Amino acid sequence: MNKIQIKQRSHSATVTADPGETLHSILMREGFYIPAPCGGNGTCGKCAVKTSEGIKLSCQTPAIDGMEVYPPQSQAEAEKEAITVLDAYETMRPLAHDSGIGYGIAIDIGTTTLAFELLDLAAGKRVCVHSTANSQRSLGADVVTRIKQATEGAQGQLHKCIIDDLLHGIRSIIEKSGTQPSEVTNIAIAGNTTMLHLLQNMPCDTLGVFPFVPIDISMRRCVFADIFICCEGARDNGQHAPDALAAIDASILDGLQSANLLILPGISTFVGADITAGILCCRSATAPSLLIDLGTNGEMALFTPGRVLVTSTAAGPAFEAGNISQGTASIPGAIAKVRYSPENHVFIYETIDSHSPIGICGTGVMDTAAELIRHNLADETGRLEDPYFDNGVAIAEGVIFTQKDMREVQLAKSAVRSGIEILLDVAGYGYNDIGNVFLAGGFGHKMNMDSAVAMGIIPPALADKVVTVGNTSLGGAAHVLLSTAAQADIQAIVSQATEINLSTHPRFNDLFMEHMMFE
Secondary structure (H helix, E strand, C coil): CEEEEEEECCEEEEEEECCCCEHHHHHHHCCCCCCCCCCCCCCCCCCEEEECCEEEECCCCECCCCCEEECCCCHHHHHHHCCCCCCCECCCCCCCCCCCCCEEEEEEECCCEEEEEEEECCCCEEEEEEEEECHHHHHCCCHHHHHHHHHHHHHHHHHHHHHHHHHHHHHHHHHHHCCCHHHEEEEEEEECHHHHHHHCCCCCHHHCCCCCCCCCCCCEEEEHHHHHHHCCCCEECCEECCCHHHHCCHHHHHHHCCCEEEECCCCCCCCCHHHHHHHHHHCCCCCCEEEEEECCCEEEEEEECCEEEEEEECCCCHHHCCCCCCECCCCCCEEEEEEEECCCCEEEEEEHHHCCCCEECHHHHHHHHHHHHHCCCECCCCCECCCHHHHCEEEECCEEECHHHHHHHHHHHHHHHHHHHHHHHHHCCCHHHCCEEEEEHHHHHHCCHHHHHHHCCCCHHHHHHEEEEECHHHHHHHHHHHCHHHHHHHHHHHHHEEECCHHHCCCHHHHHHHHHCCC
């Protein structure tokens, strides 16, 4: 066995490592948040840590006996604690409620972030909200990477991450509101299929291989203890297990044990409960409508009363800066808005909370790409002009947007645009037939529509029909929490849904190549 020393500020600990165990595995096991969006493949460079042997990629470096490791103090901590999470939503249907009693908690498990909403069930109104980062990000930025991690031995770690995150989030919103845990009678949870599998500790083996069959995506009704205590093994003869769950006040766990828990239904492996919740939140008008969720993954739905077409795109995490060379989450210091000044030949930017720039988040990435196209600093194929092709474009001191970054954006935008076109084609609709384009998720909420149109993600003919609706996954969870009729409605949405598989659609490849070009 090798022993290493972990040193951070005034904290110092000596830990034992298994033979061949990486520094990243050890640091995560010891409770340090070390980003690894690439899932430990050694390609993103974001898990680098200072050691007595020099700067090392923690995911690629096995522990050496006597090594000293100095976990970072800045961005990793900020990304976990200060990440901006969208916890607001716009609903197109009345937030009706039955004559319920007590309080309910609606939860959205996003791939990147988590949002919580406490509702007064009798009054049918919001009491308060809470949001935080999904600490599973340290094991991969997207669902594909997390599926791979789960099937290669990290299933338990990923399950523990989300259980711990949700317990801390529930505790925070209860304490923030002054509510007693015993007053919480109902909890509703939405999320994509992978997130809900990991929550319930279901094997993910079949999610990542053809024919991509989920274990169970039906609506699940149980009680709080079934997921958060019994499944985790958090109790043993009435005692809390000696892990992170021990940090949760026992009275909170005790008060919530019998609360009703509802896990929302999904449609498929790639179109989960977050999308059914979104459709529920937006579905009211008689005209055909599009719902587009541009989070870490790209899902879309075209729906009218009685008919639902859905699809998902392999957009990757570019819209949330996951594969961008100097990408970062939406945290203080992230470059979120960018425009180019042709008079001065410089980029003018704004950062979140006006902090010094530390990287670029998804909206800044899109603005940058759009400005490059607008000002002919990149051609219609996405190739950066000289000298930017080799060296990238300096957005701010120390923040460079590269040719590879441009390609990542192109791939993502083409996948989404092609998906939109195929949904319309299958349904037999043209642009003029669409009543609303509902843009959901944190990225969509903050996206510059001019940039989206310039990039070609949103067809110009649909631009004036776009309505930003925020976190409709959370909104749909709130609907089913408040209304038994909404619970029936979301079941109906699932039964009416037809999924379009883009990879086998005869027009997808041609459309994908066409939309790689910039309009």
